[in-house]
Amino acid sequence: MPSYSELLAATGLRSKNAVYKIVEKLKDAGLVDKDVQGRLIPGPRWNAVRLLGTVAAGWPSPAEEELLDTMSLEEYLIENKEATFMLKVSGDSMKDAGILPGDMVLVERREEARNGEIVIAEVDHQWTMKYYRKSGGTVQLIPANAKFSPIIPKEQLKITAVVKAVIRKY
């Protein structure tokens, strides 16, 4: 429990006397109590009241409270909503990464990638989706399909987006 001076700072009140009055009210309500030295300790009703938004009367159902800590599928899949686009996959060069023709990938628009991310990029005027590998000073784009070979950009490499999720609906 906080001390009186901490409460003074937290509430912005001017005097400890004002803090004292509030503490007394909380004590009357059974929310806090004082130990033998006068320090604040939790009262009998501490934790009994669930402060849930602006629920004014009645007890919130347990489900309501627990669901505050869940996220929607959309929140799970999408981190930066404004930068996220969807894209339909047509080729199979990433099949061993679990990305198949017809799949939807959610991509985040940006121009730099980190090692190991799957990127959507324009390489020497061809669009492709591959693993981004950077070692030493060289960049390689690695497919996830033995039929394809890694691509080493000759003239140009322009990253448009980075794959964040793949979705397949059956």
Add this chain to the structure above:
Amino acid sequence: MPILHIDGDAFFASCEQARDPSLKGKPVVTGKERGIAASLSYEAKARGVKRAMPLFEIKKICPDVIILPSDYETYSLLSKRFFEIVRRYTPDVEEYGVDECFADITGLLAHRSLGEGGRHSYKGMAEHLQQTLTRELGFTFSIGMAPSKVLAKVGSKWNKPHGLTVITQDTISQFLEKLSAGDVWGIGPQTAAMLARYRIGTALEFARQTESWITAHLTKPHIEIWHELNGRSVMPLMLEEKTDYESIQKFKTFTPPSTDRAFVFSQLVRNLENACAKARRYGLAARGVGIVLRTQEFRHAGCEIMLERPSALPGEILLSLQAAFDMIYVSGTQYRATGVFLIKLAPERFDQPDLFGKILKALNVRKVYDAVDALNRKYGKYTVGLAASLKAQQFAQHEGERGDAPIRKHELFKGETGRQRLAIPMLSIKI
């Protein structure tokens, strides 16, 4: 106090280039379904293409032009994202149009979204915002930063595309001396002509007039502009999302033009349904309805009807609409567009009884529309409508080449339908 005006560069065409990066650097025009250029990329502009130019003319001066049907769904999604990104920097954002907004960044230099680099100055903050918009949305924006809205708007137009123009109290005159008064936001041709008679040609000459001259010769909106041009912010940002409409209009063109009376009427009824749906969404009802028919020769016929009680229920308005339509429709004329205007809007209410018990009937009709709105929300618009608009539903709005739908409407994912798609813009890259 720095106010930003942020303006999307060639917004619709840029949305297309962001959606399909292979269009970057190429002349792109949107508006295929209308037969004229609605928006054009800077590459098209450089080739001499102008807004509202007929498409056949564009093809003559720019044979490699890429003409696309308007994809308002994608434009709307990207427009919302644009405003959301600006709101990361400040809560004070006025959405002024689909492609522009004002933002007040006063006192927000320490904002956590900026990182170290952007915190040193308001200009640094504007640059940071401009970079974020381009990186995440995939196209450019021009920004004006100034002590007032009118000056911020001068700034955003100053150096397009991808410009960032800062106007301070000390530099106002350098900008205004190069700007004609008629080019200032809010000064129309009438006012510009009136000013010209007093030998006021540039925005600076206007700004330099004395307050007594201004108040003697102009009315409130223009007096406000005069203050704003002098760097005194008197026009507050409208921060609320617009829910308070004075009127709602729905106007739609169809191709080919038609002489079929029932078809033209069905187009009018569809506009009525769309306008009423929007009014109901905002809890509004119209006291009057205006209708207009446009002929193939761009002649217009219109009339206005007053309703017995304010309404936003097409079923209730239909008979009056039919009567008005019959008055202005001319058989044998080729029509190309119809429009409906809901006017004198007020909050919808059902607590004023009338002698003939119409209110009771209206209450029941209102319940029907609660169900209609719920169905259309769930299954997509036009799922349930009046039989009178059926003919408009049965035919594509535009036949032939102009009927091409945007790619988003036919490249569907499993589970998406022609009526409803995921609220995420789609990249059209073949990979």
